[in-house]
Amino acid sequence: MxxxxxxxxxxxxxxxxxxxxxxxxxxxxxxxxxxxxxxxxxxxxxxxxxxxxxxxxxxxxxxxxxxxxxxxxxxxxxxxxxxxxxxxxxxxxTMIARTKSHKYQPQRLKRYYNAILEVFTKSDNEDSSYKQANERLKYWYGKKQYEDLSRLKFAIGDTVPSNSSYSLFFLCAFSNILKPTSRWLTKSIKPQIDPNKEPADVISVFKEQCHFMMIANKESDAAWxxxxxxxxxxxxxxxxxxxxxxxxxxxxxxxxxxxxADLHQLSSLWLGYTEDYRELRxxxxxxxxxxxxxxxxxxxxxxxxxxxxxxxxxxxxxxxxxxxxxxxxxxxxxxxxxxxxxxxxxxxxxxxxxxxxxxxxxxxxxxxxxxxxxxxxxxxxxxxxxxxxxxxxxxxxxxxxxxxxxxxxxxxxxxxxxxxx
Ligand SMILES: C[S@@+](CC[C@H](N)C(=O)[O-])C[C@H]1O[C@@H](n2cnc3c(N)ncnc32)[C@H](O)[C@@H]1O
Missing domain, CATH: 3.40.50.150 (Vaccinia Virus protein VP39)
Structure with missing residues (x-):
């Protein structure tokens, strides 16, 4: 020093x-x-x-x-x-920070996780939802990915009490799959479409993401x-x-x-933090x-x-x-x-x-x-x-x-x- x-x-x-x-x-x-x-x-x-x-x-x-x-x-x-x-x-x-620094009951996570998948599987994609989507989200997503994501978000909301730390956990998982399932150029720190990208399947990456987070939660020795x-x-x-x-x-x-604000626009728009991500600048x-x-x-x-x-x-x-x-x-x-x-x-x-x-x-x-x-x-x-x-x-x-x-x-x-x- x-x-x-x-x-x-x-x-x-x-x-x-x-x-x-x-x-x-x-x-x-x-x-x-x-x-x-x-x-x-x-x-x-x-x-x-x-x-x-x-x-x-x-x-x-x-x-x-x-x-x-x-x-x-x-x-x-x-x-x-x-x-x-x-x-x-x-x-x-702050959404990620709150999730990370919280310790979750593994059994409760598992229960919610299974319930989310069940609601997702039982529900259908709504035909009109893509038409009514925020224009900016339509720019980043094709119809299938957009509708699957909407359905998944609905399943999380329907299953986990909103405003609970458990809801944050699953919204954080949801947030981290938004780029791989979109046309966003992988790893780019500038918002840019990759015309050759094959966006990932929503539910497969969500499952992987939740598994990783549940393992991470078990490993975390954060004090209660x-x-x-x-x-x-x-x-x-x-x-x-x-x-x-x-x-x-x-x-x-x-x-x-x-x-x-630009880099996190997919998460801010999907999670409803804003209608126009530019406001967050x-x-x-x-x-x-x-x-x-x-x-x-x-x-x-x-x-x-x-x-x-x-x-x-x-x-x-x-x-x-x-x-x-x-x-x-x-x-x-x-x-x-x-x-x-x-x-x-x-x-x-x-x-x-x-x-x-x-x-x-x-x-x-x-x-x-x-x-x-x-x-x-x-x-x-x-x-x-x-x-x-x-x-x-x-x-x-x-x-x-x-x-x-x-x-x-x-x-x-x-x-x-x-x-x-
Ligand atoms: C270099 S990053 C911090 C990364 C952090 N150490 C971590 O490990 O995740 C700087 C952070 O400052 C935040 N930031 C920018 N302006 C701010 C402000 N006026 N008040 C609070 N945070 C702000 C950005 O959103 C960004 O998350």
Missing amino acids: IDVNDCREDNFDSIPIDAFWNTGKEKELKMHRIHAYPAKFPAFITTKALGFAKQNNLDAKRIADVFCGCGTVALEAKRNNINFWGCDVNPVA HAKNEIVTGNFLDASIKHPTVDMIITSPPYVTSYEY NGSIGSLYHVYNFDKELKRLNNTGTEIVFRLLSQYKSKARAVAKYFLDMQNVAKACFSMLSDNGIALFVIGNTEYKGVRIDNARHLSESLQNSGFSQVFITKRKITKKILTPYRDETGRFTTDGGGRKVYSEEFILIGRK
């Missing part, structure tokens, strides 16, 4: 990799893999972070993840019997009693009431990387679609933010606006995290740099300056290797890795930034 005040150079390139943060000792629980989610971080980061806190005389009794995504920290907190508060603006994320509260909303929104916590462990969104930090007064707000950027935004501005004006908004939001995040922590509390961020057309977006440097400006008495930094080996460090338009240097650069290292109150 290096005190950021001792990093005299402009970027953090010379910071050595600290192997402590590279890998974990334990095999990750299957529960962490019940639903695809972009940019989720490895579960062992939580264990390491709690270990780091202990070494530094902090007994974390309540922790938070202010960008909880699919609930990696939420589940690890439960396993460690620590109270948890989490927040994410994306309702699909630790409290966990997971809120859907914008962390920066004043209406979000958060408790005081001893520690924050989180990985913030990036700009120019993922448009979460509101409040999502790092989205390219925010409307705000750029000229007025620019003055609030810190030094790192100003420098990067001006480098982008001459050539890529709309990207510069998006990046500026991202930096402004992250400055507010640093302040909000500071005020949420108990005295001596620790905030730990896993954050990587990105690059846009040769302009480096120094997220780590920007956040470290933001933490210092927010009142953290000490800010430390170290670097870790991202375990998956990335030999081709660029992504193409669909988000696939490529050797084409004109693409968006992704790095194989990221930073751990720690602020102590």
